[in-house]
Amino acid sequence: xxxxxxxxxxxxxxxxxxxxxxxxxxxxxxxxxxxxxxxxxxxxxxxxxxxxxxxxxxxxxxxxxxxxxxxxxxxxxxxxxxxxxxxxxxxxxxxxxxxxxxxxxxxxxxxxxxxxxxxxxxxxxxxxxxxxxxxxxxxxxxxxxxxxxxxxxxxxxxxxxxxxxxxxxxxxxxxxxxxxxxxxxxxxxxxxxxxxxxxxxxxxxxxxxxxxxxxxxxxxxxxxxxxxxxxxxxxxxxxxxxxxxxxxxxxxxxxxxxxxxxxxxxxxxxxxxxxxxxxxxxxxxxxxxxxxxxxxxxxxxxxxxxxxxxxxxxxxxxxxxxxxxxxxxxxxxxxxxxxxxxxxxxxxxxxxxxxxxxxxxxxxxxxxxxxxxxxxxxxxxxxxxxxxxxxxxxxxxxxxxxxxxxxxxxxxxxxxxxxxxxxxxxxxxxxxxxxxxxxxxxxxxxxxxxxxxxxxxxxxxxxxxxxxxxxxxxxxxxxxxx
Numbered sequence: 001x002x003x004x005x006x007x008x009x010x011x012x013x014x015x016x017x018x019x020x021x022x023x024x025x026x027x028x029x030x031x032x033x034x035x036x037x038x039x040x041x042x043x044x045x046x047x048x049x050x051x052x053x054x055x056x057x058x059x060x061x062x063x064x065x066x067x068x069x070x071x072x073x074x075x076x077x078x079x080x081x082x083x084x085x086x087x088x089x090x091x092x093x094x095x096x097x098x099x100x101x102x103x104x105x106x107x108x109x110x111x112x113x114x115x116x117x118x119x120x121x122x123x124x125x126x127x128x129x130x131x132x133x134x135x136x137x138x139x140x141x142x143x144x145x146x147x148x149x150x151x152x153x154x155x156x157x158x159x160x161x162x163x164x165x166x167x168x169x170x171x172x173x174x175x176x177x178x179x180x181x182x183x184x185x186x187x188x189x190x191x192x193x194x195x196x197x198x199x200x201x202x203x204x205x206x207x208x209x210x211x212x213x214x215x216x217x218x219x220x221x222x223x224x225x226x227x228x229x230x231x232x233x234x235x236x237x238x239x240x241x242x243x244x245x246x247x248x249x250x251x252x253x254x255x256x257x258x259x260x261x262x263x264x265x266x267x268x269x270x271x272x273x274x275x276x277x278x279x280x281x282x283x284x285x286x287x288x289x290x291x292x293x294x295x296x297x298x299x300x301x302x303x304x305x306x307x308x309x310x311x312x313x314x315x316x317x318x319x320x321x322x323x324x325x326x327x328x329x330x331x332x333x334x335x336x337x338x339x340x341x342x343x344x345x346x347x348x349x350x351x352x353x354x355x356x357x358x359x360x361x362x363x364x365x366x367x368x369x370x371x372x373x374x375x376x377x378x379x380x381x382x383x384x385x386x387x388x389x390x391x392x393x394x395x396x397x398x399x400x401x402x403x404x405x406x407x408x409x410x411x412x413x414x415x416x417x418x419x420x421x422x423x424x425x426x427x428x429x430x431x432x433x434x435x436x437x438x439x440x441x442x443x444x445x446x447x448x449x450x451x452x453x454x455x456x457x458x459x460x461x462x463x464x465x466x467x468x469x470x471x472x473x474x475x476x477x478x479x480x481x482x
Contacts, residue, residue, distance in 0.1 A: 093180070100181035103159065106171055109186050110155050116141035123227070124174055127190035130225040139207065139229025140169075140188070143251055146230070168228035168253035191252045192224030195233060198262040202237035220258070228253040235261035247281070248304040265298040266305070268328040272335030273419045276309040276320065288335070292417070302326065309335045311420050318420045339424030339455040343415050346428045349453070349460055350413035353380050354432070357397050361409050364401040366394065382454065382461045389465040400436075408437040416448075425454040425463070431471060442476035 019028050026037035034041055098104065112119040119141060120134045130136075144151040150167065157165040168189035177183045195204050195212070202214040204221055212221040214237075228251070235246040244263045270278050276288045280299060288294045288309070299305075305328075309320040320335045336342070341349065352371035360369035360377070369377040377394070381387035400409045412433040421427040429450045436443040447468040453460045 096178060096181050100177060100183070102171075102182070102184055105184045106155075106158055109171070109184075110151070110158075113141065113144055113154075113186070114151060116145075122186055124172075124185045124187050125190050125225075125227075126187065127225055130188075130190045130227065132227070136227050137229075139231050139252075140227050141229070143228075143230035166253070188227050189253065189255070190225040191228055192222060192255050193226075193252055194220050194222050194256075194258040195235070195261055196220045196258055197235045197237075197246075198264070199237050199239060202235050202261075202263060204261065205234045205236075207232050208234075224255075226252055233259050233261060235263060237263050239263050239265075242298070242300070244300040246300065246302040248302050260303050262301070264301040266301040266326070266329050267295075267297045267299065268325060268330060269332045270294040270296060270307070270309075270335055271332055272309055272320070273311055273337070273340075274417070276311045276335060278307065278309050278335065280305050280307050280325070307333060307335065309337075311337065313420050313422055316422055318423065337420040340420045340426045341418045341428060341453065341460060343418055345460075346415045346418050346426070346430070346453075347413075349380075350415065350428070350430055353377065354411040354413055356380070357393060358409070358411055360394070361397040361400050364398065369394070369397075379459070380462055382456070382463050387462070389462060405438050406436055407439065410435040421452050422454075425452060426460075427452055443473070444476055445473045446471040 019030055020026065021028050021035035021038060021040050021042065023040035024035060024038040026035055028035055028042060032042055109119075109122045112122050116138070119137045120132050123132050123137055123140075125132060144154070154165060154167050154169060157167075158169070158171040161171075168191065170187045171184055172187045173182055174185045174187070175183045195206075197204065197214050197219050198217060200214055200217060200219075202219070203210060204212045204214070206223060206226075211223055214221075230249055231252050232247065232249050237244060242265070244265070246261045246263055250259060270288060271293055272278075272288050274288055274290045274292055278285045278288060278294055278296075280296075281302070281304075285296055285299065286294050303326050305324060305326045306322045307325045308322045311318045311320070318337055320337045323333060323335070325333055334342075352373070352375060355371045356369045356375075356377040360366060362368075378384040378387075378390055381390040384390070400406050412435070414431045414433070416429045416431060418429075419427050427450055429448070431446050431448050434445045434447070436445070448471050449468055450466040452463040452465075454463055
C-alpha cells in the first residue's frame with residue numbers, strides 16, 4: 001500500500017566505493033563526468049550541497065553578507081569640498097564682521113553723502129510719508145557738496161555718537177544683514193515747513209516745483225515732508241506794476257519753521273571802487289560811478305540779499321566780499337575787496353610814511369626815519385632797503401637836508417582813491433603837497449603818484465610807485481602858479 005522510498009548515497013560521498021547519480025540513482029563510477037543513464041552532469045552537481053542543506057546555508061550566508069557589509073567611506077574630494085565650504089564660511093563671517101563694523105558703515109554713508117552715489121539705500125526715516133528716493137535725497141547731497149566744513153562737522157558729530165546735531169541726521173541701528181550683522185543707516189528728520197507771503201496771486205515753489213498760489217494778502221502754505229538739505233524757495237508776483245521775485249536758498253532741517261517770502265522793495269546806496277559792477281544774488285544791478293557810489297532804488301527785497309561786486313584789474317577779475325543787505329533800507333553800504341585798503345586806512349598809511357621821511361629830512365640821520373609808532377621807513381616797502389622806490393625816497397629826503405637853500409620842508413599826502421590791483425593788493429592814487437621854505441619865499445609843489453600796496457603778514461607794504469606827475473607849483477608869497 002505504501003510505496004517504499006529508496007535512499008541512495010550522494011555521488012560525492014566518498015565513504016563507500018560505489019557512487020550513484022543524484023538525479024536518477026543509477027550507479028556511476030567515480031571517473032564518470034555524466035550519468036550514463038540520464039546524462040546528469042555529475043561533478044557540477046557533486047560540488048553542490050544537498051537541496052535542503054544548500055537552501056539553509058544559502059539563506060544563512062546571504063543574511064550574514066547583508067549584516068557584515070563594510071561601511072562606505074566618503075571620497076577624498078568630498079572632504080576637500082567640505083573644507084573649502086568651511087573656509088569660505090569662516091572667511092565670509094570674518095569679512096562681514098569687519099565690513100559691518102559701525103564706523104566702517106558710517107564711512108561708507110559719509111562717502112555716499114558726499115558723492116550722492118547709492119545714498120538713497122543708506123537713508124531711512126521714521127516718517128512713512130517721507131519717501132526716500134534718489135531724487136528726494138538730492139537736496140541733502142547738494143548742501144554737503146557746497147559746504148565741506150558742514151560735512152566734516154556732521155561726521156565728527158556722528159562718530160562721537162552725539163544725540164543731536166545741526167543737520168537733522170542721525171546714525172542708527174535699523175536691523176540685521178545676513179542674519180548675523182547689525183545694519184546701520186542715516187536716519188533723517190522728516191521736515192515740514194511753512195511758506196509765508198504778503199500779496200495775492202503770488203506763486204510759491206520749492207526747487208522750481210510749484211506748490212501753491214496765494215489767495216489773500218496774508219498767506220501761509222505748509223510744505224513737506226522733505227529730507228533735510230538745500231532748497232530754493234521762490235515767491236513770484238506783481239507788486240505796484242513791478243514783477244518781483246523773492247528767491248533764496250535755505251537749509252531745511254527742522255520742523256515748524258516759517259520761511260518769509262514777502263514781496264517788497266528796498267533802496268540803498270553802494271559805496272566802492274569806481275567801475276565796479278554790482279550784483280545782488282547774482283543779478284547785475286549797475287556800475288559804481290567815478291564818484292565811488294551807486295544808488296539802488298526799489299530793488300526787489302528778500303531776507304537774503306547777497307551784495308557783491310566784480311572789478312577788472314588788468315587781466316584779473318576780482319570779486320568783492322559778500323554782504324547781506326536785506327536790512328540796508330536807506331543806508332550806505334561799503335563794498336570791500338579782500339586785502340584792499342579803505343581810503344581812511346590808506347590816509348593813515350601815507351601819513352606814517354611821510355612822517356618818517358620828514359624826520360630824516362630834518363636830521364639827515366636815517367635811523368630817525370620812523371613814524372610815531374616807531375615803524376621804520378624801510379618796513380613800509382616790500383624787500384625793505386632793497387626796494388627801488390624806497391631808495392629814491394631816501395635820496396630825495398637826503399637831498400633836501402643837504403641843500404643849504406632849503407630851510408624847511410613839509411609833506412602833506414592826500415588820498416584820492418584806492419582800487420583793487422590784484423589779489424591782496426591795492427592801488428592808492430594820492431597827491432603830495434611839498435611846502436619848501438627858503439630865505440626868500442615859500443614854494444609849493446603838488447605831485448601825483450600811484451602806489452601798489454600788498455598785504456603781507458598783517459602789514460601793508462609798497463610794491464612799487466609810479467613816476468611822479470606834476471599837478472601844480474606856485475610860490476606862497478605871490479600865490480601865483482608857474
